[in-house]
Amino acid sequence: MTNNLTLKTAIRTALMGSVLVAGSQTAFADGIPPHERQPLFGDLHVHTNYSLDSYFGFNPNGPREAYHFARGGEVNLFASASPKLKVPLDFAAVTDHAETLGKKAICTDPKLKAYDSDSCVAIRNKSQSREQAECNFLGPQKEGCIQVTDPCDMDNKVCQVKTRDQWQNIQDAAEDFNAPGQFTTFVAYEWSATGNQNPGSFHRNVIFRNHNVPNTPLHSKLPESQVPDQNGEMIPSPEKLWTWLKSECTEENGCEVLTIPHNSNLSYGSIFREPENRGYAELQQEMEPLVEIFQAKGDSECRVGVGSNDELCDFEKRDRRQARKRCPKGSTLSKLPSPVQLEDSWLSFLPSRDARLYCVPICKENSNPRENDCAWPNSYVRNGLKDGLAYEKYLGVNPFKYGIIASTDTHNGISGATEEDQYNGHHGAADNTPEERRVGGVGGYLGTNDINNPGGLAGVWAEENTRDSIFDALKRRETFGTSGTRLKIRLFGGWKYADDMHRQPDMIQQAYEVGVPMGSDLPNTRVDEKTIPKFLVWATKAPNSANLQRLQIIKGWLDKKGKTREKVYDVACSDGLKPHPKIHRCRYNPKTVINTVDLTDCSYSPTTGAVELKTVWTDPDFDSSERAFYYARVVEYPTCRWSQWDVARTILKPIPNVPATIQERAWSSPIWYSPSN
Incomplete structure (x- = not known):
């Protein structure tokens, strides 16, 4: 949806003598009441061929092409693909890897002496590109990685100049494509850090409010980003990034910034690790209001058997599906209602009847999840939100007070290309055909292509489609994420809501006036x-x-014994059904669940389900002494996954152990409760 300026805004702007031009910093949102905020969709995680791993994949698109595509334009990708969005985005940010801006520029400039270095020759040798990409990003900790001379080490001054040049080009593209009221761009980059002892990532996207930005981006391999580890080796530190940003991006120079961690599912638990002290936790909460819950490299919400007993957590996970084991007796999964305990007519909606029977083992200390098919509990957003409640109790501050967004992490420069039926891959030549998407891969770090997906979208509720209005929404966490479709979702909380408020025409105005x-x-x-x-x-x-299909609220809380807990409540059901009063699940109706998708052509029932779901929900298990959070999740009826679309359009057979359908979804940001004492 492209959001045009409202008539009231146009009148206000005219009275102020303002002119709407690309790159203008005029604030249009003054005087618009909160209940008139509208949903805007964007992508805050986009790589172009300014990122070395994107260049490796033959991606022809730079920052300008990425913004052109986001606004609804067509771009070239490969001989067989000229993608175009069905609906333009409202906002976008190019977030190229700061670590490789200078490298790519040096290695593609024949005038520079580093051009003929072993590193640059390898970079331009596309047949070696995928493995070389891992070496460049993961460094010596990647077993079997043949190290070559870093071109920036050969001439650091030239590298710094080239980095600043590329950074300026990124800024120029953002300014040229920014059109207040129609399409918003943000100057941004990615801080792509990994540890020394394992390839777990704790990457952050760095998003600036406006054109007032530092002269150069801080990347994770610079001394300003690093601290010594327990062995005395220098490692990247998010705290150092936040401290540097606070010193370089100040109110005095008109700069404001936030960071967004992503792929906690690939972080070995480092995104939600225990804060070193209260000061660290305070800095994290101040600088990092959001987390990316979903993108092309998988879902990071939760994990079945790893702190969660929610069958819908089994969604776009990055394990080898054939390696999953049946959950042992006594696991958290055994707490799910079983068919024996319930009448058949009250079974939960499940993606499959066996979904709740499979677990991935919890990683032991120092285990590598990519090698051992295990999962770290603190690699998932829901567990991080729960841990944040405990840290708040003992430190006095919650470092994981995160709002929710999603994005793509495309490495093709195709911002917001999330349609399952138009998936051209996101990693260049490695996944640009149906055949490559079945058997290919982009190296061990990213895994095989069949476990990737088209990615998600970031949603905000903002007064206007301008930088200030959207950035304010990001800061106050009035955001949501989707798995790729343009679902809209809102959550409000209060103490005085009427039970029938959702039936009132002014329900949103009431929600703001007597709640949050x-x-x-x-x-x-x-x-x-x-x-x-x-x-x-x-x-x-x-x-x-x-x-x-259904609308849910997920609650997490810290009980009286100091243990974190969670519960999923279905609060609104489609097809005239209601949640069971005891188990809080929507009634199972085989007639409306089974065979809603025709796998031969991927058509689905247009009449099954609801166009809108809404309700006022009261927490039946509320305890005023316990800290808690609540977030909403809405789930669609099944549709074909991209891999099934490839099957339907070709003579290819289904990929083993890969689901033919998925249930697209959206997540709201949480609302938190703390005891008054």
């Missing part, structure tokens, strides 16, 4: 100790996708 939106803390304004919080939750279907 997602991303906020519930105010300590309870009438008495018996007052229980209520939540207004609302979602609408995406155009060109299946109808809604």
